[in-house]
Amino acid sequence: RNETSLTSAPTGMGAARGEPLVVLSDVNKHFGDLHVLKDISLSVTRGEVVVVIGPSGSGKSTLCRAINRLEPIDNGTITIDGKELPAEGKELARLRADVGMVFQSFNLFAHKTILDNVMLGPVKAKGIKPAEAKQRAMTLLERVGVANQAAKYPAQLSGGQQQRVAIARALAMQPKVMLFDEPTSALDPEMITEVLDVMTSLARDGMTMVVVTHEMGFARKAADRVIFMDAGQIVEESTPDEFFTNPRSARAQDFLSKLL
Ligand code: ADP
Ligand code: MG
Numbered sequence: 001r002n003e004t005s006l007t008s009a010p011t012g013m014g015a016a017r018g019e020p021l022v023v024l025s026d027v028n029k030h031f032g033d034l035h036v037l038k039d040i041s042l043s044v045t046r047g048e049v050v051v052v053i054g055p056s057g058s059g060k061s062t063l064c065r066a067i068n069r070l071e072p073i074d075n076g077t078i079t080i081d082g083k084e085l086p087a088e089g090k091e092l093a094r095l096r097a098d099v100g101m102v103f104q105s106f107n108l109f110a111h112k113t114i115l116d117n118v119m120l121g122p123v124k125a126k127g128i129k130p131a132e133a134k135q136r137a138m139t140l141l142e143r144v145g146v147a148n149q150a151a152k153y154p155a156q157l158s159g160g161q162q163q164r165v166a167i168a169r170a171l172a173m174q175p176k177v178m179l180f181d182e183p184t185s186a187l188d189p190e191m192i193t194e195v196l197d198v199m200t201s202l203a204r205d206g207m208t209m210v211v212v213t214h215e216m217g218f219a220r221k222a223a224d225r226v227i228f229m230d231a232g233q234i235v236e237e238s239t240p241d242e243f244f245t246n247p248r249s250a251r252a253q254d255f256l257s258k259l260l
Pocket of ligand 2 (some may be wrong): 014061062181182
């Protein structure tokens with residue numbers, strides 16, 4: 001790993017590459033009568049890129065949010081690097097810091113500069129000294145290609161630039177896994193590539209990633225595994241090659257046929 005690596009999480013601790021890092025066992029979740037996650041079991045190994053695909057309303061966002069307990073679950077277990085996520089408390093906050101999230105909407109602090117957006121988490125939540133946090137933030141902004149915007153405010157940046165800042169901000173916390181929930185869905189077409197390129201580079205650097213996306217080109221290129229969800233269930237799990245050339249389930253076949 002070189003110094004400019006996007007993934008700065010220490011690799012000497014916890015699971016080695018190829019060992020389970022995020023493990024969900026029999027996770028269930030209801031919204032009232034609606035059963036949105038049905039016995040979800042899923043294991044993501046360190047360094048793996050899992051792309052989650054499925055129709056709108058199939059539970060993809062709920063799954064992402066459940067992984068760091070932004071969404072409480074009814075039953076089942078979720079472990080990150082061998083530690084079960086508790087429902088609340090200090091331990092939850094600490095474990096949650098291991099999970100970086102990037103959403104469809106950029107969620108940057110509007111009244112803070114780009115640099116502050118990336119620095120603040122490490123300073124406030126991790127007690128990193130401001131000078132060091134600033135240096136790290138600038139390195140990350142450099143890597144996502146927006147270092148020259150550091151003094152600006154989010155509204156002064158394009159959507160693609162803001163989303164790249166959001167990725168840098170999540171990385172600044174040195175997460176063990178990054179979750180992306182449709183990170184390019186709100187972007188103008190010409191900005192999608194610049195964000196996907198950053199994500200591809202992150203994947204190549206060995207970051208463990210769970211990515212919900214409709215960008216099938218990215219899924220084909222970057223995914224180690226594709227998961228197809230429908231109606232709260234994991235219907236199909238395969239390599240991108242298998243999934244796109246020979247989907248097994250009727251539901252996946254139907255979904256893919258509508259994309260063309
Ligand atoms: P996806 O991301 O695949 O489109 P979601 O996880 O957002 O799906 O939603 C799964 C189902 O749960 C949908 O039917 C959605 O309407 C419902 N849902 C999501 N969030 C809530 C909520 N906070 N309250 C009630 N229903 C919800
Ligand atoms: Mg969603």
